[in-house]
Amino acid sequence: MARIIRNSRLESRAARRRLEVRVKPYWQELEAGAHLGYVRKDHFGVWVVRFYTGKQQYAQEKIGTADDFAISIFSKLTVRRPPTRATASTPSSTRSWATWRSRRSSPIACALG
Secondary structure, three states: OOEEEOOOOOOOHHHHHOOOOOOOOEEEEEEOOEEEEEEEOOOOEEEEEEEEEEOOEEEEEEEEEEOOOOOOOOOOOOEEEOOOOOOOOOOHHHOOHHHHHHHOOOOOOOOOO
16 A cells, blocks of 8 residues: 655645745655655745666756645645655656656656645
8 A cells, every 4th residue: 555655744735835935945755765855935835856877976856846826626735656666676866746746657647735
């Protein structure tokens, strides 16, 4: 069964609005070497992911704009994933949002609200 990852600072619009406006993302680990981040800006937020590429370096990608100030049918961020599998077959230097999602047995459900 998929594990539900919860982060009270990121899972609701109200909680994300209370975050300090800053350039540095608020991170939540998804699995070893993969993190989901939220950047709080003045009038909107941005979702980003980062992956460990080796030698203490990370690759970071923007995956979307949060609808924190818009009307939405979603009320929280939910990330569901299967138990961690070995990732030795995928070199860490080639990891990206697209390749990470394609390795999952079920897609990540991100309900941004």
